Amino acid sequence: MKQQAILCCITDDSLCPVLQAEKALCGGASMIQLRNKSASGTDLYSWAKRIQELCRAHDATCIINDRLDIALAVDADGVHLGQNDLPAEAARKLLGSKRILGISVASVDEAKKAVASGADYLGLGHIFPTVSKHKSSEPIGLERIVEVTKTISIPVIAIGGITEDSVCAVLRAGASGIAVISSVAHAPDPENAAASLTQKIQACRQ
Protein backbone atom coordinates (compact mmCIF):
# COMPACT_ATOMS: atom_id res chain seq x y z
CA MET A 1 0.00 0.00 0.00
CA LYS A 2 1.13 3.51 -0.71
CA GLN A 3 2.71 5.84 1.85
CA GLN A 4 0.30 8.65 1.15
CA ALA A 5 -2.89 8.61 3.23
CA ILE A 6 -5.62 6.57 1.64
CA LEU A 7 -8.93 7.89 0.37
CA CYS A 8 -11.19 4.89 -0.11
CA CYS A 9 -14.51 5.53 -1.85
CA ILE A 10 -17.10 2.81 -1.32
CA THR A 11 -19.87 2.47 -3.89
CA ASP A 12 -23.45 3.16 -2.88
CA ASP A 13 -26.15 0.65 -3.90
CA SER A 14 -28.47 3.29 -5.29
CA LEU A 15 -26.16 4.66 -8.01
CA CYS A 16 -24.16 3.21 -10.90
CA PRO A 17 -20.99 1.82 -9.28
CA VAL A 18 -18.80 2.31 -12.35
CA LEU A 19 -19.77 5.97 -12.70
CA GLN A 20 -19.20 6.51 -8.97
CA ALA A 21 -15.75 4.92 -9.22
CA GLU A 22 -14.82 6.99 -12.24
CA LYS A 23 -15.74 10.27 -10.55
CA ALA A 24 -14.03 9.33 -7.29
CA LEU A 25 -10.85 8.34 -9.14
CA CYS A 26 -10.83 11.55 -11.17
CA GLY A 27 -11.09 13.37 -7.84
CA GLY A 28 -8.01 11.55 -6.54
CA ALA A 29 -9.38 8.54 -4.62
CA SER A 30 -6.61 5.98 -4.08
CA MET A 31 -8.90 3.03 -3.40
CA ILE A 32 -12.34 1.99 -4.66
CA GLN A 33 -14.40 -0.61 -2.86
CA LEU A 34 -17.20 -2.16 -4.90
CA ARG A 35 -19.94 -2.88 -2.41
CA ASN A 36 -23.38 -4.10 -3.42
CA LYS A 37 -25.15 -6.69 -1.34
CA SER A 38 -28.01 -7.45 -3.70
CA ALA A 39 -26.65 -7.42 -7.25
CA SER A 40 -26.39 -10.57 -9.38
CA GLY A 41 -23.05 -12.23 -10.09
CA THR A 42 -23.33 -11.12 -13.72
CA ASP A 43 -23.68 -7.44 -12.76
CA LEU A 44 -21.02 -7.58 -10.04
CA TYR A 45 -18.54 -9.20 -12.41
CA SER A 46 -19.04 -6.62 -15.16
CA TRP A 47 -18.85 -3.68 -12.72
CA ALA A 48 -15.81 -5.13 -10.97
CA LYS A 49 -14.01 -5.68 -14.28
CA ARG A 50 -14.62 -2.10 -15.38
CA ILE A 51 -13.69 -0.63 -11.98
CA GLN A 52 -10.50 -2.70 -11.86
CA GLU A 53 -9.53 -1.28 -15.28
CA LEU A 54 -10.28 2.26 -14.10
CA CYS A 55 -8.25 1.74 -10.93
CA ARG A 56 -5.25 0.46 -12.92
CA ALA A 57 -5.46 3.51 -15.20
CA HIS A 58 -5.50 5.80 -12.14
CA ASP A 59 -2.85 3.87 -10.19
CA ALA A 60 -5.45 3.13 -7.51
CA THR A 61 -6.47 -0.05 -5.69
CA CYS A 62 -9.63 -2.01 -6.52
CA ILE A 63 -11.24 -3.90 -3.63
CA ILE A 64 -14.40 -6.04 -3.75
CA ASN A 65 -16.65 -6.19 -0.71
CA ASP A 66 -17.69 -9.67 0.51
CA ARG A 67 -17.60 -11.48 -2.87
CA LEU A 68 -14.22 -13.15 -2.92
CA ASP A 69 -15.46 -15.23 -5.88
CA ILE A 70 -15.91 -12.06 -7.94
CA ALA A 71 -12.54 -10.71 -6.80
CA LEU A 72 -10.83 -13.89 -8.01
CA ALA A 73 -12.79 -13.96 -11.26
CA VAL A 74 -11.77 -10.39 -12.21
CA ASP A 75 -8.34 -10.63 -10.60
CA ALA A 76 -9.09 -7.60 -8.42
CA ASP A 77 -6.43 -6.21 -6.11
CA GLY A 78 -8.22 -7.55 -3.06
CA VAL A 79 -11.32 -8.05 -0.96
CA HIS A 80 -12.86 -6.38 2.03
CA LEU A 81 -14.71 -8.62 4.48
CA GLY A 82 -17.06 -7.81 7.33
CA GLN A 83 -17.60 -9.91 10.42
CA ASN A 84 -20.45 -11.80 8.68
CA ASP A 85 -18.48 -12.66 5.56
CA LEU A 86 -16.10 -15.51 4.83
CA PRO A 87 -13.71 -15.92 7.81
CA ALA A 88 -10.44 -14.03 7.33
CA GLU A 89 -8.19 -17.10 7.67
CA ALA A 90 -10.07 -18.91 4.90
CA ALA A 91 -10.00 -15.80 2.70
CA ARG A 92 -6.26 -15.33 3.23
CA LYS A 93 -5.57 -18.84 1.92
CA LEU A 94 -7.60 -18.23 -1.23
CA LEU A 95 -6.11 -14.80 -1.87
CA GLY A 96 -2.47 -15.84 -1.66
CA SER A 97 0.13 -13.39 -0.43
CA LYS A 98 -0.12 -10.82 -3.22
CA ARG A 99 -3.80 -9.86 -3.04
CA ILE A 100 -5.02 -7.48 -0.37
CA LEU A 101 -7.27 -8.54 2.50
CA GLY A 102 -9.15 -5.85 4.41
CA ILE A 103 -11.28 -6.65 7.47
CA SER A 104 -13.96 -4.52 9.14
CA VAL A 105 -13.42 -4.17 12.87
CA ALA A 106 -14.91 -2.07 15.65
CA SER A 107 -12.75 -2.99 18.66
CA VAL A 108 -9.17 -3.67 19.69
CA ASP A 109 -9.96 -7.39 20.10
CA GLU A 110 -11.41 -7.68 16.60
CA ALA A 111 -8.43 -5.76 15.28
CA LYS A 112 -5.91 -8.14 16.90
CA LYS A 113 -7.83 -11.15 15.64
CA ALA A 114 -7.95 -9.76 12.09
CA VAL A 115 -4.21 -9.12 12.11
CA ALA A 116 -3.53 -12.65 13.36
CA SER A 117 -5.76 -13.98 10.54
CA GLY A 118 -3.67 -12.29 7.90
CA ALA A 119 -5.38 -8.94 7.24
CA ASP A 120 -3.38 -6.36 5.27
CA TYR A 121 -5.43 -3.42 6.47
CA LEU A 122 -8.38 -2.78 8.76
CA GLY A 123 -11.54 -0.81 8.20
CA LEU A 124 -12.30 0.67 11.60
CA GLY A 125 -15.68 2.15 12.38
CA HIS A 126 -18.05 3.59 12.57
CA ILE A 127 -16.17 6.52 14.05
CA PHE A 128 -18.94 9.13 13.97
CA PRO A 129 -22.71 8.90 13.51
CA THR A 130 -23.43 8.03 9.88
CA VAL A 131 -26.32 8.16 7.46
CA SER A 132 -24.94 5.59 5.00
CA LYS A 133 -25.64 2.43 6.96
CA HIS A 134 -28.28 1.66 9.52
CA LYS A 135 -26.26 1.00 12.62
CA SER A 136 -27.51 -0.55 15.82
CA SER A 137 -24.29 0.17 17.71
CA GLU A 138 -22.97 3.50 18.99
CA PRO A 139 -20.16 5.30 17.14
CA ILE A 140 -16.76 4.29 18.51
CA GLY A 141 -15.15 7.74 18.42
CA LEU A 142 -11.62 9.02 17.78
CA GLU A 143 -10.21 7.47 20.94
CA ARG A 144 -10.71 3.98 19.47
CA ILE A 145 -8.49 4.88 16.52
CA VAL A 146 -5.74 5.75 19.00
CA GLU A 147 -6.21 2.47 20.90
CA VAL A 148 -6.25 0.29 17.78
CA THR A 149 -3.35 1.97 15.99
CA LYS A 150 -1.22 1.75 19.17
CA THR A 151 -1.89 -1.98 19.36
CA ILE A 152 -1.46 -3.08 15.77
CA SER A 153 0.93 -2.10 13.01
CA ILE A 154 -1.01 -2.60 9.74
CA PRO A 155 -2.79 0.38 8.14
CA VAL A 156 -6.12 1.39 9.64
CA ILE A 157 -8.71 3.03 7.40
CA ALA A 158 -11.29 4.86 9.47
CA ILE A 159 -14.93 4.87 8.32
CA GLY A 160 -18.23 6.33 9.41
CA GLY A 161 -19.43 9.89 9.18
CA ILE A 162 -16.02 11.35 8.28
CA THR A 163 -16.19 14.75 6.56
CA GLU A 164 -13.69 17.36 5.44
CA ASP A 165 -13.98 18.91 8.89
CA SER A 166 -12.97 15.75 10.73
CA VAL A 167 -10.34 14.29 8.36
CA CYS A 168 -7.37 15.84 10.13
CA ALA A 169 -8.50 14.71 13.57
CA VAL A 170 -8.96 11.16 12.25
CA LEU A 171 -5.49 11.06 10.69
CA ARG A 172 -3.88 12.63 13.75
CA ALA A 173 -5.47 9.90 15.86
CA GLY A 174 -3.41 7.41 13.87
CA ALA A 175 -5.52 6.34 10.90
CA SER A 176 -3.69 5.69 7.61
CA GLY A 177 -6.65 6.84 5.63
CA ILE A 178 -10.40 7.32 5.47
CA ALA A 179 -13.26 5.54 3.75
CA VAL A 180 -16.45 7.30 2.70
CA ILE A 181 -19.68 6.35 0.99
CA SER A 182 -22.29 9.06 0.86
CA SER A 183 -20.08 12.13 1.33
CA VAL A 184 -18.69 11.45 -2.16
CA ALA A 185 -21.43 9.33 -3.80
CA HIS A 186 -24.25 11.69 -2.85
CA ALA A 187 -22.37 14.96 -3.11
CA PRO A 188 -23.77 17.42 -5.69
CA ASP A 189 -20.44 17.02 -7.52
CA PRO A 190 -18.83 13.71 -6.49
CA GLU A 191 -15.56 14.33 -8.35
CA ASN A 192 -15.20 17.68 -6.63
CA ALA A 193 -16.06 16.15 -3.25
CA ALA A 194 -13.36 13.49 -3.70
CA ALA A 195 -10.87 16.17 -4.80
CA SER A 196 -11.60 18.29 -1.71
CA LEU A 197 -11.11 15.29 0.58
CA THR A 198 -7.85 14.43 -1.21
CA GLN A 199 -6.55 17.96 -0.76
CA LYS A 200 -7.60 17.99 2.88
CA ILE A 201 -5.80 14.68 3.49
CA GLN A 202 -2.60 16.02 1.92
CA ALA A 203 -2.86 19.34 3.78
CA CYS A 204 -3.26 17.80 7.23
CA ARG A 205 -0.47 15.32 6.62
CA GLN A 206 2.03 18.17 6.23
Next chain:
Amino acid sequence: MKPVKKTLPRLYVVSNCRELSSPEIQLPELVSRITSHLPVIIQLREKHLSAKALYELTLKVKARKPDSASLLSINERFDISLATNSDGVHLPENSCPLARVRSATPDLLIGKSTHSLKEAVTAESDGADYLFFGPVFETPLKKRYGPPMGLDKLETVCRNVSIPVYAIGGITPQNTNNCLKHGAYGVAAMSFFTSTQNLARTLDNFHSSLDR
Protein backbone atom coordinates in the same frame (compact mmCIF):
# COMPACT_ATOMS: atom_id res chain seq x y z
CA MET B 1 -2.04 -31.75 -9.95
CA LYS B 2 -5.57 -31.94 -11.25
CA PRO B 3 -7.59 -34.60 -9.44
CA VAL B 4 -9.49 -37.08 -11.57
CA LYS B 5 -13.14 -36.09 -11.57
CA LYS B 6 -15.36 -38.62 -9.92
CA THR B 7 -18.24 -40.26 -11.74
CA LEU B 8 -21.26 -38.01 -11.40
CA PRO B 9 -24.21 -39.47 -9.47
CA ARG B 10 -27.45 -39.44 -11.46
CA LEU B 11 -29.61 -38.04 -8.69
CA TYR B 12 -29.07 -34.39 -7.86
CA VAL B 13 -30.56 -32.84 -4.73
CA VAL B 14 -30.85 -29.08 -4.35
CA SER B 15 -31.18 -27.86 -0.76
CA ASN B 16 -33.86 -25.47 0.37
CA CYS B 17 -33.33 -24.53 3.98
CA ARG B 18 -36.16 -22.03 4.01
CA GLU B 19 -38.47 -24.97 4.58
CA LEU B 20 -36.51 -26.18 7.58
CA SER B 21 -37.05 -24.76 11.06
CA SER B 22 -33.42 -25.24 12.18
CA PRO B 23 -31.38 -25.81 9.03
CA GLU B 24 -27.99 -25.94 10.75
CA ILE B 25 -29.12 -29.14 12.52
CA GLN B 26 -31.65 -30.56 10.04
CA LEU B 27 -29.70 -30.11 6.82
CA PRO B 28 -26.56 -32.00 7.88
CA GLU B 29 -28.86 -34.77 9.18
CA LEU B 30 -30.79 -34.92 5.89
CA VAL B 31 -27.58 -34.98 3.87
CA SER B 32 -26.20 -37.72 6.07
CA ARG B 33 -29.31 -39.86 5.58
CA ILE B 34 -29.50 -39.27 1.83
CA THR B 35 -25.83 -39.88 1.09
CA SER B 36 -25.66 -43.02 3.22
CA HIS B 37 -28.61 -44.36 1.21
CA LEU B 38 -27.31 -43.72 -2.30
CA PRO B 39 -24.77 -41.52 -4.08
CA VAL B 40 -26.10 -38.07 -4.97
CA ILE B 41 -24.85 -34.61 -5.77
CA ILE B 42 -25.97 -32.19 -3.08
CA GLN B 43 -26.13 -28.52 -3.95
CA LEU B 44 -26.36 -26.02 -1.11
CA ARG B 45 -28.54 -23.26 -2.47
CA GLU B 46 -29.09 -20.86 0.41
CA LYS B 47 -29.06 -17.39 -1.06
CA HIS B 48 -30.45 -15.79 2.09
CA LEU B 49 -27.43 -16.77 4.20
CA SER B 50 -24.42 -14.55 4.83
CA ALA B 51 -21.12 -15.90 3.50
CA LYS B 52 -20.05 -16.68 7.06
CA ALA B 53 -23.24 -18.66 7.78
CA LEU B 54 -22.98 -20.51 4.46
CA TYR B 55 -19.33 -21.35 5.14
CA GLU B 56 -20.20 -22.75 8.56
CA LEU B 57 -23.23 -24.68 7.27
CA THR B 58 -21.11 -26.17 4.48
CA LEU B 59 -18.52 -27.41 6.97
CA LYS B 60 -21.29 -29.00 9.06
CA VAL B 61 -22.81 -30.70 6.03
CA LYS B 62 -19.41 -31.88 4.89
CA ALA B 63 -18.72 -33.41 8.27
CA ARG B 64 -21.88 -35.53 7.95
CA LYS B 65 -21.36 -36.57 4.34
CA PRO B 66 -19.65 -39.95 4.30
CA ASP B 67 -16.60 -40.14 2.10
CA SER B 68 -18.57 -41.93 -0.56
CA ALA B 69 -19.39 -41.38 -4.20
CA SER B 70 -21.58 -38.41 -3.23
CA LEU B 71 -20.49 -34.90 -4.15
CA LEU B 72 -21.07 -31.53 -2.50
CA SER B 73 -21.58 -28.40 -4.57
CA ILE B 74 -22.28 -24.78 -3.60
CA ASN B 75 -24.61 -22.45 -5.46
CA GLU B 76 -22.68 -19.61 -7.13
CA ARG B 77 -20.07 -18.92 -4.42
CA PHE B 78 -17.03 -20.82 -5.66
CA ASP B 79 -14.93 -19.07 -3.01
CA ILE B 80 -16.91 -20.99 -0.40
CA SER B 81 -16.45 -24.25 -2.35
CA LEU B 82 -12.70 -23.67 -2.34
CA ALA B 83 -12.53 -22.54 1.28
CA THR B 84 -14.44 -25.62 2.46
CA ASN B 85 -12.73 -27.98 0.03
CA SER B 86 -16.09 -28.93 -1.48
CA ASP B 87 -16.37 -30.68 -4.84
CA GLY B 88 -18.05 -28.09 -6.99
CA VAL B 89 -19.95 -24.92 -7.72
CA HIS B 90 -23.28 -24.51 -9.50
CA LEU B 91 -23.80 -21.30 -11.42
CA PRO B 92 -27.32 -19.86 -11.74
CA GLU B 93 -28.48 -18.08 -14.88
CA ASN B 94 -27.31 -14.59 -13.80
CA SER B 95 -23.97 -15.72 -12.34
CA CYS B 96 -20.44 -14.50 -12.78
CA PRO B 97 -19.42 -15.61 -16.31
CA LEU B 98 -18.72 -19.35 -16.46
CA ALA B 99 -15.52 -18.99 -18.49
CA ARG B 100 -14.06 -16.71 -15.81
CA VAL B 101 -15.04 -19.10 -13.03
CA ARG B 102 -13.43 -21.94 -14.99
CA SER B 103 -10.14 -20.11 -15.34
CA ALA B 104 -10.17 -19.03 -11.67
CA THR B 105 -10.91 -22.58 -10.45
CA PRO B 106 -9.61 -25.14 -12.95
CA ASP B 107 -10.23 -28.13 -10.67
CA LEU B 108 -13.75 -27.53 -9.39
CA LEU B 109 -16.74 -29.38 -10.78
CA ILE B 110 -18.75 -26.60 -12.45
CA GLY B 111 -22.43 -26.87 -13.28
CA LYS B 112 -24.59 -24.30 -15.05
CA SER B 113 -28.34 -23.72 -15.12
CA THR B 114 -29.65 -23.35 -18.67
CA HIS B 115 -33.08 -22.67 -20.13
CA SER B 116 -32.46 -22.88 -23.87
CA LEU B 117 -30.40 -24.81 -26.42
CA LYS B 118 -28.24 -21.75 -27.05
CA GLU B 119 -27.41 -21.33 -23.35
CA ALA B 120 -26.61 -25.03 -23.08
CA VAL B 121 -24.21 -25.02 -26.03
CA THR B 122 -22.51 -21.85 -24.76
CA ALA B 123 -22.14 -23.29 -21.26
CA GLU B 124 -20.49 -26.41 -22.63
CA SER B 125 -18.00 -24.42 -24.68
CA ASP B 126 -17.30 -22.13 -21.69
CA GLY B 127 -16.16 -25.15 -19.71
CA ALA B 128 -19.15 -26.50 -17.76
CA ASP B 129 -18.84 -30.08 -16.50
CA TYR B 130 -22.59 -30.62 -16.45
CA LEU B 131 -25.82 -28.69 -17.09
CA PHE B 132 -29.22 -28.23 -15.58
CA PHE B 133 -31.93 -27.88 -18.19
CA GLY B 134 -35.47 -26.92 -17.33
CA PRO B 135 -38.05 -26.45 -16.17
CA VAL B 136 -38.94 -29.66 -17.97
CA PHE B 137 -42.31 -30.05 -16.24
CA GLU B 138 -44.75 -27.73 -14.49
CA THR B 139 -43.38 -26.44 -11.18
CA PRO B 140 -44.48 -23.62 -8.91
CA LEU B 141 -40.85 -22.91 -7.91
CA LYS B 142 -39.69 -22.09 -11.41
CA LYS B 143 -42.68 -20.14 -12.71
CA ARG B 144 -40.51 -17.15 -13.51
CA TYR B 145 -38.81 -19.14 -16.26
CA GLY B 146 -42.11 -19.38 -18.09
CA PRO B 147 -43.99 -22.46 -19.27
CA PRO B 148 -42.34 -25.87 -18.97
CA MET B 149 -39.92 -26.83 -21.76
CA GLY B 150 -41.12 -30.39 -22.09
CA LEU B 151 -39.28 -33.59 -22.95
CA ASP B 152 -38.70 -32.74 -26.63
CA LYS B 153 -36.63 -29.65 -25.83
CA LEU B 154 -34.78 -31.65 -23.22
CA GLU B 155 -33.92 -34.20 -25.89
CA THR B 156 -32.74 -31.52 -28.34
CA VAL B 157 -30.39 -30.11 -25.71
CA CYS B 158 -29.07 -33.54 -24.74
CA ARG B 159 -28.33 -34.35 -28.38
CA ASN B 160 -26.42 -31.14 -28.93
CA VAL B 161 -24.07 -31.26 -25.96
CA SER B 162 -21.69 -33.98 -24.87
CA ILE B 163 -21.64 -33.22 -21.13
CA PRO B 164 -24.18 -34.66 -18.66
CA VAL B 165 -27.56 -32.89 -18.55
CA TYR B 166 -29.76 -33.04 -15.47
CA ALA B 167 -33.47 -32.49 -16.05
CA ILE B 168 -34.94 -30.09 -13.48
CA GLY B 169 -38.40 -28.68 -12.75
CA GLY B 170 -41.33 -30.81 -11.65
CA ILE B 171 -39.22 -33.96 -11.42
CA THR B 172 -40.81 -36.98 -9.68
CA PRO B 173 -39.79 -40.64 -9.41
CA GLN B 174 -42.60 -41.30 -11.93
CA ASN B 175 -41.33 -39.01 -14.70
CA THR B 176 -37.62 -39.64 -14.07
CA ASN B 177 -37.28 -42.55 -16.43
CA ASN B 178 -38.91 -40.55 -19.22
CA CYS B 179 -36.25 -37.87 -18.77
CA LEU B 180 -33.51 -40.47 -19.17
CA LYS B 181 -35.20 -41.87 -22.28
CA HIS B 182 -35.04 -38.37 -23.73
CA GLY B 183 -31.32 -38.15 -23.16
CA ALA B 184 -30.94 -36.75 -19.65
CA TYR B 185 -27.99 -38.08 -17.68
CA GLY B 186 -29.89 -37.63 -14.43
CA VAL B 187 -32.54 -35.62 -12.61
CA ALA B 188 -32.44 -32.78 -10.11
CA ALA B 189 -35.06 -32.24 -7.45
CA MET B 190 -35.57 -29.91 -4.55
CA SER B 191 -38.96 -30.34 -2.93
CA PHE B 192 -38.74 -34.07 -2.16
CA PHE B 193 -35.91 -33.66 0.27
CA THR B 194 -37.12 -31.21 2.89
CA SER B 195 -38.05 -33.77 5.55
CA THR B 196 -36.84 -37.14 6.72
CA GLN B 197 -40.38 -38.51 6.42
CA ASN B 198 -40.57 -41.14 3.69
CA LEU B 199 -37.04 -40.20 2.71
CA ALA B 200 -35.80 -43.76 2.25
CA ARG B 201 -38.80 -44.68 0.12
CA THR B 202 -38.48 -41.55 -2.01
CA LEU B 203 -34.81 -42.27 -2.59
CA ASP B 204 -35.57 -45.91 -3.46
CA ASN B 205 -38.22 -44.77 -5.93
CA PHE B 206 -35.79 -42.40 -7.62
CA HIS B 207 -33.09 -45.02 -7.56
CA SER B 208 -35.23 -47.65 -9.28
CA SER B 209 -36.37 -45.11 -11.93
CA LEU B 210 -32.78 -44.12 -12.59
CA ASP B 211 -31.60 -47.70 -12.69
CA ARG B 212 -34.19 -49.02 -15.08
